[in-house]
Amino acid sequence: METLFLVFYGFQEYNGISKKIRYQISALEKCGMNVHTCHYEVMPDGQRQWMIDNSVLESLGKGMIAKLKKRVSFHAIIHYIIEKNIPFVYIRSYHNANPFTIHLVKMLKKHGVIIFLEIPTYPYDQEYSSITEKIELYTDKLFRHTFSKYIDAIVTYSNDTEIFGQRTIQLSNGIDFSNIPLRNKTNDTSRELHLIGVAEIHFWHGFDRLIRGLGEYYDNHPKYKVYFHLVGNFSGKRERDEIMTPIKEYELEPYVILYGALHGEELNRLFNHADFAIGSLGRHRSGIYNIKTLKNREYAARGFAFTYSETDDDFDHMPYVLKIPANESHVNITQIIDFFHSMSMPPSDIRASIQHLSWDEQMKKVHEEVIQKRQTINSEL
Numbered sequence: 001m002e003t004l005f006l007v008f009y010g011f012q013e014y015n016g017i018s019k020k021i022r023y024q025i026s027a028l029e030k031c032g033m034n035v036h037t038c039h040y041e042v043m044p045d046g047q048r049q050w051m052i053d054n055s056v057l058e059s060l061g062k063g064m065i066a067k068l069k070k071r072v073s074f075h076a077i078i079h080y081i082i083e084k085n086i087p088f089v090y091i092r093s094y095h096n097a098n099p100f101t102i103h104l105v106k107m108l109k110k111h112g113v114i115i116f117l118e119i120p121t122y123p124y125d126q127e128y129s130s131i132t133e134k135i136e137l138y139t140d141k142l143f144r145h146t147f148s149k150y151i152d153a154i155v156t157y158s159n160d161t162e163i164f165g166q167r168t169i170q171l172s173n174g175i176d177f178s179n180i181p182l183r184n185k186t187n188d189t190s191r192e193l194h195l196i197g198v199a200e201i202h203f204w205h206g207f208d209r210l211i212r213g214l215g216e217y218y219d220n221h222p223k224y225k226v227y228f229h230l231v232g233n234f235s236g237k238r239e240r241d242e243i244m245t246p247i248k249e250y251e252l253e254p255y256v257i258l259y260g261a262l263h264g265e266e267l268n269r270l271f272n273h274a275d276f277a278i279g280s281l282g283r284h285r286s287g288i289y290n291i292k293t294l295k296n297r298e299y300a301a302r303g304f305a306f307t308y309s310e311t312d313d314d315f316d317h318m319p320y321v322l323k324i325p326a327n328e329s330h331v332n333i334t335q336i337i338d339f340f341h342s343m344s345m346p347p348s349d350i351r352a353s354i355q356h357l358s359w360d361e362q363m364k365k366v367h368e369e370v371i372q373k374r375q376t377i378n379s380e381l
Contacts, residue, residue, distance in 0.1 A: 206282025
């Protein structure tokens with residue numbers, strides 16, 4: 001089946017979202033779909049364009065007019081889908097419901113195209129904090145219910161059975177096991193423990209809760225040492241301040257090591273040096289309590305025990321998971337130490353426990369839903 005995967009932004013080689021989309025596309029292709037990727041790209045010279053796979057679909061020009069066209073001009077995409085007689089379009093939400101995106105999906109529905117919309121994080125309203133972001137969100141709020149009327153289903157990683165008046169297909173974030181290595185060593189943890197957190201750092205990751213917990217732990221001058229290796233760039237000044245302030249306040253410079261973004265073998269080596277992983281500790285800050293994050297799945301695929309604060313149905317019952325409260329309390333470091341030393345599950349067993357969460361298994365659900373929808377349409381003809 002010919003399929004178009006529509007993304008309203010560009011790809012970056014080591015970006016987690018970009019990798020996730022590539023994994024999803026590969027999984028759909030294993031189901032027998034011939035997937036074309038349509039995405040937006042900004043070239044080094046400032047030229048903005050819509051791409052289909054590796055070819056330019058439409059050049060939008062440069063400057064402010066080109067930026068505006070990105071938000072309002074989808075004629076080339078509509079024409080391509082209709083001309084190629086593509087029966088299924090999978091859209092990754094950019095929270096950009098407006099009259100122009102409504103026109104896009106409305107025109108596709110007139111030609112019998114099946115449309116699924118993936119909303120990676122829901123609810124998402126509280127993730128927007130700046131004035132510019134809130135203006136964009138206001139537009140989305142005005143039009144998202146109308147937009148959803150022209151969608152056949154919304155793909156979600158939440159437990160919601162309906163979003164914006166539309167039925168949902170519930171998935172778990174998946175794993176491409178071929179691209180995530182199992183940790184290949186265990187360390188001597190008799191005198192020290194190395195924690196690791198990996199993310200593009202946003203306020204909802206809540207790493208400041210852990211750092212303040214470390215500060216309180218070291219106030220008691222413990223002999224057992226705990227180190228936190230934090231990998232990733234800060235998404236903004238707020239996030240930088242939330243991390244740097246407690247480091248300086250508690251004089252934690254020897255124990256909290258900041259790396260910036262790491263990828264590939266460099267990241268793998270650091271994971272092999274670590275003992276226990278830190279998931280999101282502040283999702284409640286953006287009003288989210290139930291979510292199936294990619295981070296948790298990647299930690300488990302690498303064979304790590306880990307902690308987080310949200311509700312994740314795939315992991316809440318696992319013996320290698322330490323749940324902490326979804327509030328602003330500081331993380332109890334002694335509790336992490338005790339949990340780690342009481343946990344005897346080997347890395348290979350942790351990885352084996354999530355084989356059913358592969359992207360191949362998750363995207364099969366999407367494929368099955370598309371086939372069922374086509375059968376329903378054909379029976380009504």
